[in-house]
Amino acid sequence: MPKLIDFKLILTNIPDLLQYLPITLGIVLLSMVVGLVLALGIALVRLHKIPVLNQIFTVLVSFVRGTPLLVQLYLSYYGVPIALRYWNYYNHTNFNINHVPAFLFVFVAFAINEAAYNSENIRGALLSVDDGEIEAAETLGMTGWQILRRITIPEALVVALPTLGNQFISLIKGTSLAFVAGVIEMTAEGQIIAGRTFRYFEVYLSLAIIYWALTVITEILIRLIEKRINRFRVAQHLVGTPAPTETPIVGAQVLASKEVRS
Amino acid sequence: MITIEHLAKKFDDHQIFSDINLEIQTGEIIGIIGPSGSGKSTLLRCLNLLETPDAGTITIDDQQIVAPHITKAQRLKFRQASTMVFQQFNLFRQKNAWENVAEGLITVKKIPKDEAKARALQELDRVGLAPYANFYPEQLSGGQKQRVAIARSLATDAKLLLLDEPTSALDLELVGEVLQTLKQVVLDHPNFTVILVSHELGFVQEVASRVLFFDDGRIQEAGTPDEVLVHPQHERTKQFLARFATQTVHN
Incomplete structure (x- = not known):
């Protein structure tokens, strides 16, 4: 029987591909963090209906959600150099586009993409926060920023996390498009290996295994975070339970968790 | 001391009140009663600037705000003069x-x-x-x-305690413990000024030093609990109390 599939190669490819895992994760983490911060800004602008910015962001979000990521990457790849040349022209500077790392184009495109998708999610989550708690915080004399940081964002996170998790996972997989902007990450390296060995199927199978594993790990992490931020949701069995007065306060909590389980 | 002068507030086209004037001495316990929608909660919320009044001045001890132009810093500082318990x-x-x-x-x-x-x-x-x-x-x-x-x-x-219908959302059997707690608070802090909006007329009668009957965005009647709740002068107050009495009987 002819050797149609080289099973061993599927495994031996993996360490070579994993050398580029830091690049993939770098794109993911950096654009996720920047994307989230931008998304929060966009969501706040749209919630407070700040004039001009609100309209600009509404169009931006619509545009990003309405165009393929691949096209956005090309726009960033060809657009950033043009923007740089305009900058050079008007400011009499002399930045060289060749000194701009390819990573930057990819990062800009992904970060904006993440921001657009997450902003809608975050906006919805912020709207779901109980007004009463915000009022309570206001009467305590907390500043707008303190309320946002200590009350609103933690509350909204509970609502937003499942969707943010999905977005994060699709971003991990989306990085496989980065090669079009000249960044060599895992998928690009896979193509290089395949070009050398002509074993395309094996390489892509190796890649599929790696991406799948990454996704599973991410899902586990998200579930752990979810569990942690939902710890305030405890069954309501305790209503009216008289707490023993001599028990130390920590003990009362232990008692509580035991009763909930039983 | 708290002084409220010419306070006005409206939501969209709905004028809640247009000219509230009130002076409250330190240590007073004010009970505000009146039908729902008469503006008593809004008045309370204006004192804490949860609602920004459209016009008028509020003075709490040495701090004064003149609506509607209140800076952020003023707002933060003014809020700390009072504290609020919500329904x-x-x-x-x-x-x-x-x-x-x-x-x-x-x-x-x-x-x-x-x-x-x-x-x-x-x-x-x-x-x-x-x-x-x-x-x-x-x-x-x-x-x-x-x-x-x-x-x-x-x-x-904060020395000014604003209580916005603190027992209205509670099951009847739980009202008692909260009223008991509030009573203890009032007894423990004789220097606190308390403004209580409540439908618990019995409790208001027991703890308040002055009762205001609020209707149609106006203080229709004010006086000691005995004067307002037992011997009301105004027709509106009488109607309100009579309606309340029949409801209580039905319950």
Whole structure:
């Protein structure tokens, strides 16, 4: 029987591909963090209906959600150099586009993409926060920023996390498009290996295994975070339970968790 | 001392009140009664600037604000002169009882966490909830939640306590514990000024030093609990009390 599939190669490819895992994760983490911060800004602008910015962001979000990521990457790849040349022209500077790392184009495109998708999610989550708690915080004399940081964002996170998790996972997989902007990450390296060995199927199978594993790990992490931020949701069995007065306060909590389980 | 002059507030086209004038001495316990929608909660919320008045001035001790032009800094400082207990408790659901009480101490008063926790436990003990310090709001009954909210208010050290229908959202069997707690608070802090909006006329009669009957955005009648609740002069007050009496009988 002819050797149609080289099973061993599927495994031996993996360490070579994993050398580029830091690049993939770098794109993911950096654009996720920047994307989230931008998304929060966009969501706040749209919630407070700040004039001009609100309209600009509404169009931006619509545009990003309405165009393929691949096209956005090309726009960033060809657009950033043009923007740089305009900058050079008007400011009499002399930045060289060749000194701009390819990573930057990819990062800009992904970060904006993440921001657009997450902003809608975050906006919805912020709207779901109980007004009463915000009022309570206001009467305590907390500043707008303190309320946002200590009350609103933690509350909204509970609502937003499942969707943010999905977005994060699709971003991990989306990085496989980065090669079009000249960044060599895992998928690009896979193509290089395949070009050398002509074993395309094996390489892509190796890649599929790696991406799948990454996704599973991410899902586990998200579930752990979810569990942690939902710890305030405890069954309501305790209503009216008289707490023993001599028990130390920590003990009362232990008692509580035991009763909930039983 | 609290002075309210020419206070006005409207929502869209609906004028809630247009000219409220009121003077409250330090240590007074004011009970505000009146039909729903008469503007009594809005007045309370204006005192804490949860609602920005359209016009008028409010003076609490040495601080004065002139509506509607209130700067952010003014607003923050003015808010700290008073503290509010809400109908719906409004506890921070992600924080347990002591964290709820300590929140204002940590963020607003910048007290170190350990110290704030000690103070929070002390306040919880005062409302009889020390053993529940690590319980989250969802583990507490309505009455317990409201007592945590009272402890949170007391921890702010504000000398003006605003109580916005503190027992209206509670099951009848839980009203008693909250009223008992409030009564204790009033007894423990004779220097506090308290403004209580409530439908618990019996409680108002018991604790208030002055009762205001509010209707149609106006203070229709004011006086001692005996004057307003037992011997009302105005037709509206009589109607309100009569309606209330029949409802109570039906219950």
